[in-house]
Amino acid sequence: YRGMDLFNEFPVAVMVFNQHRQIVFINTKARAAVNASLQEPYGLRPGEAFGCIHAGETAGGCGTAKFCRFCGAAQGIASALSGALDLQECQIDRTFDHRHDQLDLLVWTKPFTTHDQIFILAALIDISAEKRRDTLERIFLHDILNTASSIQSLLYLIDDDRSSVREYLDLAKNAVEQLNEEIQTHRAIWNAEQGSLSVNASVVSVGTLLQHMGALYNYMAEERGIRVKVEACGEKKIISDEVLLKRVVSNLVKNAIEACHSGDVVELLCLPEPDAAIIQIKNPAVISEAVQANLFRAY
Secondary structure (H helix, E strand, O other), X not given: OHHHHHHOOOOOEEEEEOOXXXXXXXXXXXXXXXXXXXXXXOOOOHHHHHOEOOOOOOOOOOOOOHHHHHOHHHHHHHHHHOOOOEEEEEEEEEEEOOEEEEEEEEEEEEEEEEOOEEEEEEEEEEOHHHHHHHHHHHHHHHHHHHHHHHHHHHHHHHHHOHHXXXXXXXXXXXXXXXXXXXXXXXXXXXXXXXXXXXXXXXXXXXXXXXXXXXXXXXXXXXXXXXXXXXXXXXXXXXXXXXXXXXXXHHHHHHHHHHOOOOOOXXXXXXXXXXXXXXXXXEOOOOOOHHHHOOOOOOO
16 A cells, blocks of 8 residues: 555544445554554454544444444444445544543545555544534534523513512522522533542431432423422431532433423432442433433534
């Protein structure tokens, strides 16, 4: 593959795959991105080379697990094999250098023929930092706008119906508290991204925390005809960072509410164990396979 030598020092990762999706060429930039424990990546499929956690889930290897249907790299290579030029975004959850991380790639693929064989030329651009930043900004603006809109609606109600001022003021106080929670949550996320997030352990009453979260988000749920129900969980106490734990629970509750329809119930439960507590947030909706494939990712 002497003709490929010109790609060796390209500032963009470049790979060439054969019809079996195996690597037959890899440039210097791409070699730096693949699993460092590999001696040679030739003959491997992309997920195997990058250390994708799904590459070994089935006997068929990379491209045959259920999550592979949503993989941008697999879709781009399939398009190229059918003769089309393609551009896809690809998320790879991987074990890399003995640690777990996520690689976000923009994958450009193009088929070409040489020596009567079809190959796929792939250029891969790492967009991990941009995707994380865009996701955090989008979530932050979404959450803040929703809460601010709730406060605005409550103020209009106070103006229109002065006989219920106390009720609406109580709801407005909850909304302002939620707004503060949203800002604190995203500040914690930014600190985590910068590696400066500190953990402060203390004794936390799980029941009190869940009751607080239920009351805080119930007013938001009621606007959509949804009820937030907190199951009694006794006086179970754990050692945790209460601020960070509240961030996790609040995000789970918001996700559950957003997935519900009018008439649904979101349940907050605590299952005490001898030396721990299991917190469950339940809602009746079923997550689609496409969304399941992206759970616990940055976006």
